Amino acid sequence: MTALWTRTAAVEATKGQIVGDNWSAYGISIDSRKIKTGDIFIALPGKRVDGHQFVISALNLGASAALVSHIPNGLDNAPLLIVKDVLKALKDLAHFARARSNARIVAVTGSVGKTGTKEMLARTLGADGKTIASVGNLNNHIGAPMSLASLPADCDFAVFELGMNHSNEIRPLAQMIAPHVTIITNVELVHTEFFNSIEDIADSKAEIMEGLLPGGIAVLNADNSSFVRLRKRAQALCIDQIATFGRGAACDIRGIKIEPFSDGTKVIASVAGKEISWTVGCIGLHWGLNSLGVIAVLHALGLSIIPLLKQLSVFSPLRGRGNQVMITTIDNGIALLIDESYSASPKSMRAALSVFAATRGKRKIVVLGDMLELGNITSIAHANLKNTIDDIKPELIYLCGDGMSHLREALGRDRITLWTKTANALVESVVNNVTDGDVVLVKGAFAMGMQKIVSALEKKRNIL
Incomplete structure (x- = not known):
C-alpha cells in the first residue's frame, strides 16, 4: 500500500521539526478514539479539551506519528512532527496534497x-x-x-x-x-x-x-x-x-x-x-x-x-438521511422505520413528510424534533407544517423541542400523542406504541438527539 504521507513529505508541507524514528502515514485522524493503524494523529487544541492530552493514547492505538505544537510529557522520543500551529499545519498538508x-x-x-x-x-x-x-x-x-x-x-x-x-x-x-x-x-x-x-x-x-x-x-x-x-x-x-x-x-x-x-x-x-x-x-x-x-x-x-x-x-441513503429499515416491534411484529434523524430544515422536513405520506402502513406514526438555527422564523416555520400533517393524518404524533411547541399549538394539543422538551423523554412512549405494520418517521435537527429514538427502535427495546 502506498503511503498517504511520508515523514519527508509532511515535513516539506509543514516546515515542522521531527522527533523520533522515521514513519509513514496511511490516514489522518483528529479523534484518538477512532485511530486506525498507520494514521497520523492531528493533536488539535480545543475549547474543552486539547488533543495533546491524547497523543499517548493515539500512539498506543497504532498511530504512526502525531502532529503537535509541543512535546507531551513522556514522549521525548516518540514519532512527532512539531509545528507552531497545528490547525495551520493541517491546512498546509491540505494545500500540499492539492498541489501534488x-x-x-x-x-x-x-x-x-x-x-x-x-x-x-x-x-x-x-x-x-x-x-x-x-x-x-x-x-x-x-x-x-x-x-x-x-x-x-x-x-x-x-x-x-x-x-x-x-x-x-x-x-x-x-x-x-x-x-x-x-x-x-x-x-x-x-x-x-x-x-x-x-x-x-x-x-x-x-x-x-x-x-x-x-x-x-x-x-x-x-x-x-x-x-x-x-x-x-x-x-x-x-x-x-x-x-x-x-x-x-x-x-x-x-x-x-x-x-x-x-x-x-x-x-x-x-x-x-x-x-x-x-x-x-x-x-x-x-x-x-x-x-x-x-x-x-x-x-x-x-x-x-x-x-x-x-x-x-444501487445507491442508498446514509444513516439518518432517509434510510429505511425494518424493525421488530413490541408485539413481535415488523414495522418500517424511516430514519431522518440527522438534520432538519423546512425544505427537508417537507421532503421527508412527502415520502412518509406515500409509504403504506397499517398506521402512520410521526416523530418530529425541532428545526434549529431558524432565528425569527422559528415559530412560523414549525407551525407551517400543520397543513402537511393534516394531509397525512398520522394516527400518532410525537413532538419534542421548543420549536415543535408551535406545531403543537397549530394542530391543537388534543391531536398530539405526546410533546416533550427533549427527544430522550419521548423514547419510552414511542418504542412502546409502535406495533406490527406501522410506518414510523423520525426527523429533527441533529442537536435534538433524535438518533436516540432511532437507536431504541432498532434495538427492539421493550420498556414496560
Missing part, C-alpha cells in the same frame, strides 16, 4: 441535499476511477482541510462537501480545494438565525465558485428561486461555463419525469438533448432532483454517463 494531485475535483454545497449529492457523485465517479470523498459531513474549517489532506496522490477524482452557517466561511475552503467543477444543490431558508435574508444565504453559498480553477464549470439548479442571483454571481466571476439542471425546458440536464416508487425513484431526463433514464435507489422526488445535479456534474467532467448510471440504482 492530478485528480479532477468537485466541490459541493447547498442548503439541502449536499451530502446525498456528494455521496452519489462518489459512487458514480468511483466506477470510472479511483475516487475519494469527504467522510460524513466533514465540511467546515477543520473537516475540509482534513478531507483534502487525505487525498492520495494517485486519485482520479475527489468530491468535497463544503458547509457553512455564516458568510465568508466557504470562500477560503473553496480556494484551498480549487475544484474543476462546483455544484450548488439549492438555496433555502436554513441558518436564518445568522442571515438577514435568503439573498444573503445565496451569496454565501456562491462563495464556492470563487475557488473554481480557470476554465472550471459551475453547475446550478435552475429550478431554485436563487438561480438568477447565483448565475449573475458566476458571470461576475468571469465563469464562462455554467451548466444547469432542473425541470425547466432550458435546462442542460432536464428532468422530464421523476416518479418515486416502492424501491426507489425513476428518472427520465434530457441530457444535452438526448433522452436517457435511470433509477435512484432512494425514495422521493428530492432524490430524483438531486440525481439531475449529479448527472450535470458527470457531464461537466466529460464522462460517458450511461455506464455510470447503474451506480445510482
